[in-house]
Amino acid sequence: MIPARSIDPLQLRILVIDxxxxxxLSLQxxxxxLGYLTATAATGEEGLETLARDSxxxxxxxxxxxxxxGMEVLKQSGSAAPLILMTAYGNQDIATQAVHAGAFDYISKPINPDDLIFTLRKFEEFERLKRENTALRASLSDKYSFKNIIAQSESFKSIFETVKRLSQFNTTVMITGESGTGKELLARAIHESSARRGKGFIAINCGAIPEQLMESxxxxxRKGAFTDASRDKKGLFEEADGGTLFLDEVGELPLHLQVKLLRALQEHxxxxxxxEQMIPIDVRVVSATLRNLEADVENGRFREDLLYRLNVVSIHxxxxRERKEDIPVLVDHFIQKHSKRLGIPAKKVPVDVMQLLLEYEWRGNARELENCMERALVLSQSNEIESEALPEAVLRSHKRRIHGVVKTTVIDNDNLSIKQRAAALEIDLIQRALAKTGxxxxxxxxxxxxxxxxxLYKLKEYGLSGSDPDLK
Ligand SMILES: Nc1ncnc2c1ncn2[C@@H]1O[C@H](COP(=O)(O)OP(=O)(O)OP(=O)(O)O)[C@@H](O)[C@H]1O
Ligand SMILES: [Mg+2]
Structure with a gap:
């Protein structure tokens, strides 16, 4: 299937070097x-000069x-223009190397016109997406990164909107979500975007402190209040005065302290x-929980009046795994963050590795993904993230999938990577064709x-051939 033409071919200028x-001549x-504008060069040197002169x-x-x-031309031309390498049949290794080194694609010689047209149409599609992408990026600017929170999904976009709206108020906020979804990060963002940002952000994990120490x-x-109290000590409410107090795992708070917390919130x-003395405090409380507090209210573990106080606004x-379109941007963010921290160059993520990351369930959410990328950065020996450097669990879950009936391909509408989407499209078409023909x-x-x-080239490139029982 040759993809339909999507750009006016007259706009595209192609330089042929052979x-x-x-x-x-025949290529020209x-x-x-086909309607392209062309120029030719007989040597690599001449080609590079032409490229330096014209675009x-x-x-x-x-x-x-x-x-x-041709490999040298690829290296020296840098980002001057995308390059398709022509290789003799059997030079698969060099062709693959070229793609890794940044070539757009390769075609094998002698040139089959269908292959050439297919590759050119694919290039036009890339070009079109690239132009759209550039325009889109310019219009998005920083929209999806908010106080260190990186996201691309619609669900996070509306969360950011909520946080912005909350910024002028002192309402208490309850954040719910599985472990590692970014609850603490969001609590900080709420603080940072409010007028309280100059004052303290104090976090306490209510599940991690022994019950008898919690109240103090x-x-x-006061000095002498109990055996170890050798002097007066301020509590976290006072420390957070003027700022924000983050009560993490608030569902773990014992009932008698729930009463005291409620009173503090009501009486300020x-x-x-x-x-004996009451000390006035001005604190905004943001809390978080993994537990279902409505159920805890039902069974008497959590006070209903306190729940109402805490979740004046609640954010889930x-x-x-329900917002996979955030995975590529998070992967990129974690690679940047940790390569900087480790003082090593950032590594690229090849399409097949991204595919594994997109397929995995991430029960530990962004935290698990972050740990995975940090480890993969250290373990990968080349300038790319290697699939062998991913945790066993990620690889195992992939194997489980491909031994099912059909290997699935994730295409996210919000994923703007041209390379990944075009590769996913090719994989999808190839799989469907193979399924259709048994x-x-x-x-x-x-x-x-x-x-x-x-x-055959494509099967090898995408790792689709070989042991998959459904692909033989
Ligand atoms: N959207 C995001 N953008 C950037 N980093 C993120 C994002 N979400 C989570 N992280 C990172 O993942 C890690 C876990 O986030 P955080 O501690 O906020 O999660 P949590 O929901 O509080 O988890 P837990 O319930 O286990 O305490 C942190 O290192 C955080 O920086
Ligand atoms: Mg947390």
Whole structure:
């Protein structure tokens, strides 16, 4: 299947570099018949000069050239124009290397016109998406990154809107969500975007402090209030005065302290342990919980009046598996963050590795993804994240999937990576063609309207051949 043309071909200028006169001329004729503007060069050096002088949308370059090779042209031309490398059949390794080194694609010689047209249409689609993408990026600017929270999903976009609206008020906020979804990060963002940002943000995990210390921790104590109280001590409410107090795992608070917390919220003042005097406090309380507090209210573990006080506004953070479009941006963010911290260059994520990351369930949400990327950065030896560097669990879950009936391909509408989407599209079409033909590659190639050889290349490139029982 040859994708439909999507850009006016006259807009695209192609430079052909080949030392063989005949190839150069026939390629030029085909390209011009297809409606492209062309120029030619007989050597790599001449090609680079032409590229330095004029701008081209695409370079089609032979691998073997008399002076510098096609690979060298690829390296030296840098980002001047995308490049398609022509390699002799059997040079799969070099072709793959070229793609890893940044070539747009490769075609094998002798050139099959169908393959050429397919590749050019794919390039046009890339070009179109790239232009759209550039326009979109410019209009999005920083919209999806809010106080260190990175997201691309609609659900987070509306959460950010809520936080912005909350910024002028002192309402208490309750954040719910599975472990690792970013509850603490959001609590900080609420603080940072409010007028309280200059004052303290104090976080306390109500589940981590022994019950007998909790009251003094929250409200402070007077000297002599209990055996160890050798001097007066401020509690966290006083520490957070003027700022925000984050009560993490608030569902773990014992009932008698729930009463005291409720009173503090109602009266805007607290009493230190062992003291008579009320101390006025101005604190905004943001709390978080993994528990279902409505159910805890039902069974008497949590006070209903306190719940109403705490969740004047409630924000639910959906699990990562329900917003997969956030995975690519988070992956990128964690790679940047940790490569900087470790003092190593950031690594790219190849399409097949991203596919594994998109498929995985991430029960530990963004935290698990962050740990995974940090580890993969350290373990990958090349300048790319290698699939072997991913945790066993991620690889195992992938294997479980591909031994099912059909290997699934995730295409997210919000994922703007041209490379990933085009690859996902190709994988999808190839899988459907193979499913339709019961795995017969010759027939599948016919349906796909590419040569049998090109199909074999693609199967290898995407790791679709070999042991998958459904693909034989
Ligand atoms: N949207 C996001 N953008 C950037 N980093 C994120 C995002 N979500 C989570 N993280 C990172 O993931 C880690 C876990 O986030 P956080 O501690 O806020 O989760 P949590 O919901 O409080 O988890 P828990 O319930 O286990 O305490 C942190 O290192 C945080 O920086
Ligand atoms: Mg937390």
């Amino acid at each position: 030392d063989d006169n005949e190839v150069r 004729t085909v390209l011009e018949t 081209y949308d695409l370079v089609i370059c032979d691998l073997r050239l008399p002076g510098i090779s 921790e929250l409200f402070g104590h 003042s607290i009493r230190r342990v062992g003291d 953070l959906p699990p990562l 795995g017969n590659r010759t027939h599948a190639a016919k349906i796909l309207e590419i040569s049998h050889r090109a199909l």
